Amino acid sequence: MTDVNKNLIKNIPSNPLIIAITGSAYGVHGWIRVFPFTENPISIFDYQPWFIKQTHQWRILILEKWQYHHKNIIMKVEGINDRNTATEQLNYCQLMIEANKLPKLKEGEYYWKDLIGCQVINLSNNILGKVNSIMETGSNDVLVIKINEKKKQKPTERLIPFLYQKVIKEINLPNRTIYVDWGIEF
Structure with missing residues (x-):
């Protein structure tokens, strides 16, 4: 079993913003479903690194790859290589970024x-x-x-x-x- 403990971070995000939530595991190789909150769903991949907080610890997630599966998005994260680990460590987590990673908006546009x-x-x-x-x-x-x-x-x-x-x-x-x-x- 692998895990993302090596990706624990000490400097927590100063202004975390939730951009997606993960869903259940997909398949047996550690893929996980992801449900973006961004207007364009695939734009979440432009805003990295991602952070998650579990049991009072912050971790950084490193994306290996992603793809569409039917109308949903699934992704593979570094260090997660089987279904059980994906379920234990990434099931229904909030994916966060530093809010300052978002692009500046035009006048009259708002997040x-x-x-x-x-x-x-x-x-x-x-x-x-x-x-x-x-x-x-x-x-x-x-x-x-x-x-x-x-x-x-x-x-x-x-x-x-x-x-x-x-x-x-x-x-x-x-x-x-x-x-x-x-x-x-x-």
Whole structure:
């Protein structure tokens, strides 16, 4: 049995960002399924090295090869050569990179990670809640807003389409606020 213990690192990532999650093992030679969070699934291979954290230890993963299998991606990592090791050491792990490895965006473009936690305020200055997550729907992304629990409003979530200029009026990342044209009753 082999393992990735030789890839333990002492200098932990300063700003780790999850870009994918691994799935179950594939085959008997240590391949593992991977489910990217990037807009273009194969772009995760542009952002290396990868890190995982297991039992309070950080490891660096070194990619040997990857391929499509049906509509999914499978990959082979250095030091993982059998199904059991892949299952024990890589099953359902978060693949992380240093956030500064991401390319700079053009004006008006945002990474989801930067929007999560922003306070959402409508044009009447009503606080609608904070961005809890973002859903990809195909036609446009949707902000999932967690409603301020202190007000005991029902329901506890609000969905706001990410339609820039039509619904999303302004994003102020330094102040962590998003201004929207959206009624409080929705």
